[in-house]
Every structure is written in structure tokens, then in C-alpha cells.
Amino acid sequence: MNTQAILRDEDTFLIPTYKKMPVALVRGEGCYVWDSDGKRYLDFYGGHCVTPLGHCPSKVVDAIKQQSERLLFYSNVVYNDVRARVARLLAEMAPLKRIFFCNSGTEAIETALKIARKSTGHSKIVSMVGAFHGRTLGSLATTWNPSYRAPFTKVLPNSHFLPIGDLVAAESFLTQNKDTAAVLIEPVQSIAGMVGAPDEYFRGLRKLCDSTSTLLIFDEVQTGVGRTGTFSISEQFGIVPDMITLAKSLGSGIPVGATLLSKTLSDEVQYGDQGSTFGGGMIAMSAVEATLQTIRADSLMDRAPKIFDAITEAVKPIALEMRGHGCLIGIRIKPKVSSILPALRERGVLAGGSADPNVMRLMPPLIADEKHIAEFAEAFRDAIEDVQT
Ligand SMILES: Cc1ncc(COP(=O)(O)O)c(C=O)c1O
Incomplete structure (x- = not known):
């Protein structure tokens, strides 16, 4: 099924209770998911705060x-x-x-x-x-x-x-x-x-x-x-x-x-x-x-505060404030989060918004490592730069 057909059928037959990202995800493995066009995304939205071990452990x-x-x-x-x-x-x-x-x-x-x-x-x-x-x-x-x-x-x-x-x-x-x-x-x-x-x-x-x-x-x-x-x-x-x-x-x-x-x-x-x-x-x-x-x-709970600290360090120059605990993270930023999320998606990263227009939410899995955090940080910096220029 191609992306267009997936979006069309869901939008036609499901009652419109959700505001969705325009992405059709069809596969997942570890910290990544793939859409129906084969594009890979780093999933720091965690399937809606759901995947502590990543996708399809x-x-x-x-x-x-x-x-x-x-x-x-x-x-x-x-x-x-x-x-x-x-x-x-x-x-x-x-x-x-x-x-x-x-x-x-x-x-x-x-x-x-x-x-x-x-x-x-x-x-x-x-x-x-x-x-x-x-x-x-x-x-x-x-x-x-x-x-x-x-x-x-x-x-x-x-x-x-x-x-x-x-x-x-x-x-x-x-x-x-x-x-x-x-x-x-x-x-x-x-x-x-x-x-x-x-x-x-x-x-x-x-x-x-x-x-x-x-x-x-x-x-x-x-x-x-x-x-x-x-x-x-x-x-x-x-x-x-x-x-x-x-x-x-x-x-x-x-x-x-x-x-x-x-x-x-x-x-x-x-x-x-x-x-x-x-x-x-x-x-x-x-x-x-x-x-x-x-x-x-795998002592995965011990990783949660380390992931929080590593993400804090990686976004330091941009974040106005860090919120949350462990793998439940809020980053307050100057631009509107609603403008950053599509720019992040373009760069292959999924993250979430919140009721506060300037707080972005990250819910990475407990298995996220330095490589994933560096990948997120690079996309985040570029997305912010994009929106501000
Ligand atoms: C803190 C909290 N409580 C309860 C719920 C409701 O959970 P569910 O959507 O599984 O019914 C949610 C869902 O997002 C939640 O975040």
C-alpha cells in the first residue's frame, strides 16, 4: 500500500479524533521506525511514550x-x-x-x-x-x-x-x-x-x-x-x-x-x-x-538519568530549560515547537509537542545510546537553525 492510499483510507474511514503527523509507519527496530516510502526515523517520541526497549525488541x-x-x-x-x-x-x-x-x-x-x-x-x-x-x-x-x-x-x-x-x-x-x-x-x-x-x-x-x-x-x-x-x-x-x-x-x-x-x-x-x-x-x-x-x-532503569544528562549536555547551547526525569524529557526552546517538529521529521527524527507551545517532549527508549543522542542533537540544531533563518 502506498503512502497516499494509507493516508486516504484512514482519513476517510476513521472518525477524526486525532491530529496526526503525515507519516505512515510500517516497520520498527530498536530506536528506529520506517515509513511506507522506506524513510528511516529516529524515534524519540517512543510510539507515544510506549517503547522502553525500542521497537520490536x-x-x-x-x-x-x-x-x-x-x-x-x-x-x-x-x-x-x-x-x-x-x-x-x-x-x-x-x-x-x-x-x-x-x-x-x-x-x-x-x-x-x-x-x-x-x-x-x-x-x-x-x-x-x-x-x-x-x-x-x-x-x-x-x-x-x-x-x-x-x-x-x-x-x-x-x-x-x-x-x-x-x-x-x-x-x-x-x-x-x-x-x-x-x-x-x-x-x-x-x-x-x-x-x-x-x-x-x-x-x-x-x-x-x-x-x-x-x-x-x-x-x-x-x-x-x-x-x-x-x-x-x-x-x-x-x-x-x-x-x-x-x-x-x-x-x-x-x-x-x-x-x-x-x-x-x-x-x-x-x-x-x-x-x-x-x-x-x-x-x-x-x-x-x-x-x-x-x-x-539489563539494568535499564539505571540508564534513564544518564540519557537525560546526555541529552541535556547535547542541547545545552539551544535549550532555555530542561524539564522532566530520565527518559521523560521536556526541552523549552525559543521558537514554537510546532515549527520545529516538521523540520525534525524532514531530518528523520520524531519528537512530540505539548500543551506549552515552547516545550518539546522527548520520550526516548531506555536503550538510546550516545550515537542516537548525537544523531538527535545534530538534527535538532539544524532544525532550529532552519526555522530561525
Ligand atoms: C498520564 C496519563 N494518564 C493516563 C493516560 C491514558 O492512557 P490511555 O491512552 O492508555 O488510556 C495517559 C495517556 O496518554 C497519560 O499520559
């Missing part, structure tokens, strides 16, 4: 192949060997040891919100200005950007937004709203432009939630699975949330999400509180197993 591909010949699927009405192994492995690697498997980030958030509401008996959820938590109705209610929420406000549960990093605002809200079930926070607000907060803020929030009997939920759909240097970014703050949501990197591209719970919360969960036909399916579990085993065996 052989261990994940082999695991899926082998599993597909044994058992493609059986639901949670039965036990299964690969699901049991992944549950143990995830519990070994993550700070919370009780798991619900689903298929996407938004479902992982929905699960956390349901459990928080049932456990506390309260319905109010607080999230942060700038937050993105997904598009199904529960998680959409906690997503800040009005352009996503506005058409649906009539059917969304009541939501409250606080400024991220402001402990005084959090204290004032939580002490006056004793009917708050949970604070939901994306520790690095990726889509907002890699907006974060100091470690002390997260420690303060933990204390505040404890003193007001409010649950603390970390949305680690982007930060999780080692992308920031530890399995959960909460480990870097020295705190343990009550729940953590994971998706994106977890299955190296196979759809899978997970909500991790404390044992205390898990003990309160009853049959029927949540469910998913496909959650914990065998193909997804085989991809998660190979992904987690590789991250652990």
Missing part, C-alpha cells in the same frame, strides 16, 4: 510468538501460569504489591477512582491543573485541559483542580473538604509540558493525605516502569502512594494497564468491584513478562 516478540502458540487467551475466570509469573515479577519490582490488570491507562485510572470512592465512601476527587488522566468519563473528569472536557461537562462527575506544587492550596482544600476520596496526581505532567514539582511537595502531599484520611494516587502511566530511573517515581521522593496506575511502557506496545494497590486497600476489594474480560490476557502478560525481565536483567 526480540525478547518481547519471541515471548508473544511462543505464547500465541500455547494459549492466545482465557479470561480471569481461570488461573494461568504466565499471569501468575507476571503478578509475582511486578510485585517484586514495584513498591505496591497488589495488582489489577486491564488494557489501557484510562482503565487503570477508572479502577483507582472506583476503589478510592468505595474504600472511603466519598466521591470527591482532586487532581491538578494541567493534569491528563485519560478520556473515559471518570478519568476525563480528572483531566484538566478544558478542550478535552468542555463538550462533556454535563455528564462528568464533579472534579476539583489544585495548582501542582502548592502545598498550602492542597492543605486548605483537604482540610475544608473532608469528603474527598483521593488526590490523583501525575508526578511529571507530560502532556502539559513536563511540569513537575519539588520532591518536598510530594512528601508534603503524602503527609497531608495521611492526616486528612485521603488516598494518594500516582498516575504513573508515563513515569512508571522505570522510565524515570526507578520503577515508580515515588521511590525517588521517598514515599509510597496508596495506588499507582501503569500502562504505556508496561507491555512494550501490547495494550496493557495495571492498577497497583496497597495490601490494606486490596483487602477491602470484593468480587465484582471491578472486572475486565481482556485484562491479564496471556499475550499481554507474555509481553509484560519479557519487558520487565529485560529491564531488570
